[in-house]
Amino acid sequence: MKATLTGGSVPRAVVGADVVIVDGEAVVYAAGAVHALNATATLIWKSCDGLVALDHLADELAESFGIARDDARRDVAGVADELLTRGLITVAGVSSGDSELAAGSIPGDAVFQPSSACPGCGDGPAYEQHLLVAAGEVRLSVGADGEIADALATVLGPHVRDRVVAPRDRASYGVVIPAPSRHTGVMQLARLHRGPDVLLASRDPERVLRAVISQVALHAVPEPLVRLEAIAIGTGERAVVAVAPANRKTYARAAAEHGLALSDGSGIAIDLDSMTVRHGPVWTDLDLAPLADAAATRRHLGDEPEALPWRAMDLVGIAVDGPPHAASLVGEMGSGASWDRVPPLARLLDVARSVPIRSGSAPAQIAAILHGG
Amino acid sequence: MNSELFGEGGWKQTARLGLLDFDVAIHSDLPGGVELLDELYAPMRHTGRAEHSLIIGHAFRAGEPGFFTAVDGRVVVRTPAPTVAFAHLVFAANQQAIDRSPNLVRLHASGVASGAQVIAMPGAMGAGKSTLAAGLVVAGMRYVTDEVVAIDPASESVRPYGKPISLGVPPAELDQPAWDPSPDGRRLVGASGLVPAAALGAVVTEPLPLGAVVLPHYVANAVTRIDPVAPVDALAAIATHTFHLDHPGTLAALARLVSGVPCYRLVGGSLRDAVAAVEDVVGTEVASR
Numbered sequence: 304m305k306a307t308l309t310g311g312s313v314p315r316a317v318v319g320a321d322v323v324i325v326d327g328e329a330v331v332y333a334a335g336a337v338h339a340l341n342a343t344a345t346l347i348w349k350s351c352d353g354l355v356a357l358d359h360l361a362d363e364l365a366e367s368f369g370i371a372r373d374d375a376r377r378d379v380a381g382v383a384d385e386l387l388t389r390g391l392i393t394v395a396g397v398s399s400g401d402s403e404l405a406a407g408s409i410p411g412d413a414v415f416q417p418s419s420a421c422p423g424c425g426d427g428p429a430y431e432q433h434l435l436v437a438a439g440e441v442r443l444s445v446g447a448d449g450e451i452a453d454a455l456a457t458v459l460g461p462h463v464r465d466r467v468v469a470p471r472d473r474a475s476y477g478v479v480i481p482a483p484s485r486h487t488g489v490m491q492l493a494r495l496h497r498g499p500d501v502l503l504a505s506r507d508p509e510r511v512l513r514a515v516i517s518q519v520a521l522h523a524v525p526e527p528l529v530r531l532e533a534i535a536i537g538t539g540e541r542a543v544v545a546v547a548p549a550n551r552k553t554y555a556r557a558a559a560e561h562g563l564a565l566s567d568g569s570g571i572a573i574d575l576d577s578m579t580v581r582h583g584p585v586w587t588d589l590d591l592a593p594l595a596d597a598a599a600t601r602r603h604l605g606d607e608p609e610a611l612p613w614r615a616m617d618l619v620g621i622a623v624d625g626p627p628h629a630a631s632l633v634g635e636m637g638s639g640a641s642w643d644r645v646p647p648l649a650r651l652l653d654v655a656r657s658v659p660i661r662s663g664s665a666p667a668q669i670a671a672i673l674h675g676g
Numbered sequence: 677m678n679s680e681l682f683g684e685g686g687w688k689q690t691a692r693l694g695l696l697d698f699d700v701a702i703h704s705d706l707p708g709g710v711e712l713l714d715e716l717y718a719p720m721r722h723t724g725r726a727e728h729s730l731i732i733g734h735a736f737r738a739g740e741p742g743f744f745t746a747v748d749g750r751v752v753v754r755t756p757a758p759t760v761a762f763a764h765l766v767f768a769a770n771q772q773a774i775d776r777s778p779n780l781v782r783l784h785a786s787g788v789a790s791g792a793q794v795i796a797m798p799g800a801m802g803a804g805k806s807t808l809a810a811g812l813v814v815a816g817m818r819y820v821t822d823e824v825v826a827i828d829p830a831s832e833s834v835r836p837y838g839k840p841i842s843l844g845v846p847p848a849e850l851d852q853p854a855w856d857p858s859p860d861g862r863r864l865v866g867a868s869g870l871v872p873a874a875a876l877g878a879v880v881t882e883p884l885p886l887g888a889v890v891l892p893h894y895v896a897n898a899v900t901r902i903d904p905v906a907p908v909d910a911l912a913a914i915a916t917h918t919f920h921l922d923h924p925g926t927l928a929a930l931a932r933l934v935s936g937v938p939c940y941r942l943v944g945g946s947l948r949d950a951v952a953a954v955e956d957v958v959g960t961e962v963a964s965r
Contacts, residue, residue, distance in 0.1 A: 321924070323931040328908040330915060332927050339912035532751075546737060624736030630682040630705065634735025634744040637751035648729055648749030652681065664739075 308357065308383055310376065314392040315353030334390045347382045351392045357383055427499035430477050433470040434463050439523030444470070445515060446477030446496075454597035458516060458589050473498055478515050480508045480601045492604065495568065502569050503551070506605050509598035513583075513591065514567040517613070520584035521570040528572040528581065529650045531636040533621075535566040535580045535611055536669050542580045542616040543672050544571060545664040546624060546635045554666065559608040561670040566611045573618060575650075575657055583613030620672045621654070622664035629655035631662075679703040681729060690714050692726040695773035696780060696826050696837055701726035702765070705733040706743070706758065708860025715861075716872050717769075719838030719879045728772070732765045747772060759866030766870065770823055770839060774919050780826040780835060781929050782919040787820030787834060788812045789880045793887025794834040795958055796825040798917035804894035804950070806841055808942075810850055811951040813877040820880045822873075824919070829929045833883035841876065843869040849947040888958045889914060889939040892950070900944030902953040910939035 308314075320333035329345040331338045340348060350360050357379055365375035386392040430446025434456055437443075444467070447455060455478075456463045474496070481491040493511040495503040495518065503514050524530045535542040536558055547569050548554035555565050566582040573580055625631035632655045633648070661672055679687035681703050688710040690702040695717075702713050709732060714721070728748055735744040737754050743761035744754045745768060753764040774782055785798035786809035795812075799805045806822040813819045821837040828835055843850070846869060855875035857865055873879045891905065891913055905913065911931055915921060918930055940957060944950045 321921075321927040323911065323927055325908040325911055325931065325935075330908060330912045330927065330931070332915060332921050335922070337912050337915040337921070339908055549739065624739055625734060625741075626685060628682065628685060630685070630687060630731075630733055631735065633731060633746055633749055634733055634751065634754070635737060637744075637746050637749050648681070648746075651749045 308380065308387060308394060310358035310361075310380070311356050312383070312394045313353060313356050314351040314383055314387070314394045316348055316351045317391050317393055320391065331391060336389070338389055338391060343378070344382050344386065347379055348386055348391060351383075351386070427473060427496045428477055428479050430470065430474055431468070433467040433472070433474055434459070435465040435467065436462050436519055437464050438462065438519050439525075441522040443475040443519055443522060444472065445519065446470070446474035448480070450600070451478060451480050451512070451597055454512070454593040455515070457593040458591060459519070460589075462519075476502075476515055476518055478511055480511065480598070483600070483602050491602070493601070497569070503567050505567075506607050507598070507603060508601040509595055510567060510610060512594040512598055513613075514610075516589065516591070516594070517566075517583045518568045518570065521568070521572065521582070524572045527576055528574050529654055530570055530572045531632075531654075532569055533571055533636040534569070535571045535582055535616065536563050536666070537580075537611055537616050537619075538563050538673065540617050541619045541673055542611065543620050543622055543669045544573065544580055544618065544636070544658075545622040545669060548664075555608045558666040558669070561666050563666060563670060563673070564609050564611040573654055573658070574615065575653055577615065578618050578657065579615040580618045581615050582611070618658055620659040620661055622661050622669055622672065624664055625662070627660040627662045629660075632660060679705075680725075681731075687733070690717065691721040692724050693717050693720045694722050695720055695769055695839070696782075696824065696835060697777035698769075698773040698775075699727040700730055700769070700772070701728075702730040702732065702769075704731070706860070706864065708858050709733075709864060712857060712861035712864060715857075716840040716870065719836070719873060719881055728776075730765060730769055730772075732761055758864050759868070762864040762866070763868060766840070766842075766868075773837065773839075774824055777826060778920070778923065780828055781926060781933060783825040783827070783914060784823070784917040784919060785825040786822045787825040788817040789820055789884055790817050790887065790958070792884055794820055794825065794880075794884050795888045795890060795954065796834070796886060796914075797890045797892050798825070798914055799892050800917065802894065804892045806843055807847060807850065807894070807947060808890075808892050808950055808954070810841055810843055810846070810876055811947045812954060813873075814850060815951050815955065816877070818878040818880045819873040819876060820884075825886075827886060827933050828883065829933065831883060832933060833885050835883055836880045838873045838879045838881070840870050840872050843871065845869060847947050886933065886937055889934060889937055890954055890958055891939065891941045893941065893943045894945065895943055896945045898943055898945040900942070900946055900949035900953050902940050902942045902957050905939040905941050907935075907939075910934065913941075914939070 317333050320331050322329050322331045327342045329340040361376040361379035365372045431448045432452040433444040433446050477496045479494045492504040493508040495511050495514045505511050533544045534547045571582045623631040623635050633651050679689045686705040690710050690713045692701050704710050731746040742756045743758050745752050745761045745764040747768050755761050783798050785796045786805035787794050787796050788809050797805050809822050822841040826835045853871045853875040855871045
């Protein structure tokens with residue numbers, strides 16, 4: 304909405320602008336844009352000190368330059384309108400319509416926008432709400448419907464910095480949890496999305512909610528853990544790290560036939576000190592009870608293979624699809640553009656030196672690694 | 677030579693490259709990949725061991741063979757297409773050069789040298805920066821860069837950045853560059869129009885002062901004209917095409933560096949006429965300063 308100034312408005316030049324004056328004319332860099340002001344606009348802008356009303360300023364200029372007061376007031380009002388529209392002045396109670404939080408961002412931080420493994424797939428689902436979450440030094444937006452957003456906000460607590468209703472931007476992550484319905488023609492699975500990509504589809508809503516928490520937490524993996532874009536497959540206290548399969552459902556069933564379970568989501572962390580693999584919220588103790596409560600109100604479509612439990616497991620090996628050396632580890636599991644903070648290459652090479660790397664990531668081959676084959 | 681990171685197994689690495697302040701070597705297991713990169717980035721070769729690594733190679737993903745590109749272990753793309761991986765590599769190299777040179781004032785501009793002074797040509801994508809630079813180099817000027825004119829505020833000189841020039845589909849007025857990559861190299865370059873700068877003409881390898889600024893604006897079929905730009909408008913226009921202007925002091929440093937440097941706005945749709953206009957106006961101006 305166009306802001307409205309009056310003669311009584313008391314403008315102030317925007318704080319934090321970078322300005323250079325060339326021959327009495329200003330070049331201003333503010334709010335990500337460059338503005339060239341002519342001499343008149345420069346004089347008016349520099350006079351906006353938060354103390355003088357526009358009409359008073361116009362009267363002073365009229366006297367100084369010997370021009371008619373009405374002309375000066377009209378000119379000053381026009382320039383001030385333009386300066387306000389450009390965000391170069393602020394006036395108490397008047398907005399230019401582009402406040403820092405208008406787009407749902409956290410001031411000073413870019414909210415992570417995921418790239419997609421599926422070019423042309425669009426932005427993914429439209430969510431009722433976005434939670435803006437601080438995960439370590441990263442800012443994420445997590446999309447959900449209102450009730451689920453409430454539950455996620457309760458679990459994430461102070462890590463949630465803001466909430467945007469009817470968001471316009473693409474979510475970093477999002478969950479679609481179908482509501483109970485008498486219609487049984489189509490089974491709608493609960494889904495975890497990163498942009499348009501589906502990271503997990505499950506019959507169990509709680510599993511998806513736990514997975515989104517895990518996914519968010521992996522953005523804040525602390526040292527000395529090294530994060531990989533991969534899954535963990537294991538049994539008991541032992542696990543192998545492998546590339547996330549293209550068809551997780553089929554792969555999980557095949558793994559279950561060998562008595563193996565998979566981690567959910569698309570990331571895991573390796574602790575090189577203890578030689579363990581971890582997934583889930585490794586950065587803080589979160590009370591997940593609200594997730595179970597929220598999931599109980601949604602459709603649970605039946606059983607499916609269990610996910611790997613959230614605990615540290617002994618790392619037995621890494622399974623790659625290419626040759627069994629460090630380059631395959633980097634190429635197949637190096638954190639992708641979807642991650643903001645990434646392990647330095649040296650850390651990945653540490654992993655390659657510390658953990659046996661084997662070729663082949665089919666469940667039977669993983670089982671052979673786990674059982675010492 | 678074999679890659680320091682991945683040793684045997686077909687992995688090799690380029691010479692150490694100085695892409696502005698980005699100190700890097702590129703590792704690859706793609707046939708002909710390192711040879712191609714060494715040729716494309718030849719003007720920026722150094723001796724010694726690089727601090728950073730770019731990687732392009734084969735990778736499997738969910739069982740499917742493909743290619744990946746990584747910066748210091750951060751994978752920026754996995755793709756079944758070698759040309760896509762290579763395009764990301766070239767983009768990442770340039771982006772890292774920009775981001776890792778914070779002590780330089782970096783204009784989104786092409787640059788050529790006329791005599792011992794640089795003509796910077798800032799503009800948005802599609803303005804005609806690279807094509808105009810290529811035309812001027814073919815006409816006898818020396819190539820500085822087609823993407824980032826980086827000025828050292830301390831020495832007030834432009835740092836050479838002789839990256840490969842990206843011409844897309846070159847205009848008919850520009851003769852085809854005399855460069856024929858190997859079949860392996862062609863598999864990676866694809867139809868990007870990327871050529872080594874040396875294929876067009878001489879390449880600057882030493883710092884030079886800034887002599888003039890031309891703001892190109894390609895408009896199909898437009899009559900070519902070149903006009904001087906007032907200092908405040910020039911600064912505003914150049915600032916608009918400056919990377920990381922949000923870094924404190926950048927605007928003031930830029931103002932100091934371009935103060936007194938003549939600036940022109942060039943509009944046109946003919947490369948031949950644009951080259952002539954720059955030679956007539958800017959060449960004369962630079963020579964007289």
